[in-house]
Amino acid sequence: KQEVTQIPAALSVPEGENLVLNCSFTDSAIYNLQWFRQDPGKGLTSLLLIQSSQREQTSGRLNASLDKSSGRSTLYIAASQPGDSATYLCAVIGIQGAQKLVFGQGTRLTINP
Amino acid sequence: DTEVTQTPKHLVMGMTNKKSLKCEQHMGHRAMYWYKQKAKKPPELMFVYSYEKLSINESVPSRFSPECPNSSLLNLHLHALQPEDSALYLCASSQGLRFSYNEQFFGPGTRLTVL
Numbered sequence: 172k173q174e175v176t177q178i179p180a181a182l183s184v185p186e187g188e189n190l191v192l193n194c195s196f197t198d199s200a201i202y203n204l205q206w207f208r209q210d211p212g213k214g215l216t217s218l219l220l221i222q223s224s225q226r227e228q229t230s231g232r233l234n235a236s237l238d239k240s241s242g243r244s245t246l247y248i249a250a251s252q253p254g255d256s257a258t259y260l261c262a263v264i265g266i267q268g269a270q271k272l273v274f275g276q277g278t279r280l281t282i283n284p
Numbered sequence: 285d286t287e288v289t290q291t292p293k294h295l296v297m298g299m300t301n302k303k304s305l306k307c308e309q310h311m312g313h314r315a316m317y318w319y320k321q322k323a324k325k326p327p328e329l330m331f332v333y334s335y336e337k338l339s340i341n342e343s344v345p346s347r348f349s350p351e352c353p354n355s356s357l358l359n360l361h362l363h364a365l366q367p368e369d370s371a372l373y374l375c376a377s378s379q380g381l382r383f384s385y386n387e388q389f390f391g392p393g394t395r396l397t398v399l
Binding site for chain 2: 207
């Protein structure tokens, strides 16, 4: 059974810092990995999707990497801003069984002005 | 346009009421999903529709009844709910179920309170 873990559960950093969020998964047989952000009480916003054959994806100040063999992904946020404060979730879709997203518990990020 | 819309934004209902949640997308996606999310937890999958047919039911109680009238619309009919069903209900869509590039796009959610 696929399990996804995100560490740390919460992170607080001063504005302007570069930071890395971590995601690990137990079964490397995945179709893709997706990073989301969620503001309190809101829906999920898709940030980046990395297919299993890719190593990284970039969008603006965000860069996500995927090391499928070790079951790890990182989300790098450059020059953090207070508006980046949110909960960040990673999720994978496995090749085996039903095609559904398996989520981590999320990292709650706070950027202090 | 990568928008999924959901109505209503908020819903308060009694345990004997019948209500429906609605979801709509115009991205030509053929897979649509219902998720339930409790506070400080990740979303939990409830149902998946693929080409307007129910593909996955995650053992959801029968008081939740999904419906997919056409490829753009997804409903969730609610009846005889319990207070513990209070949660944020999220709808999502994707191109399909059998694509490696299967990015899911989520709506803003319906905040449901059962009294």
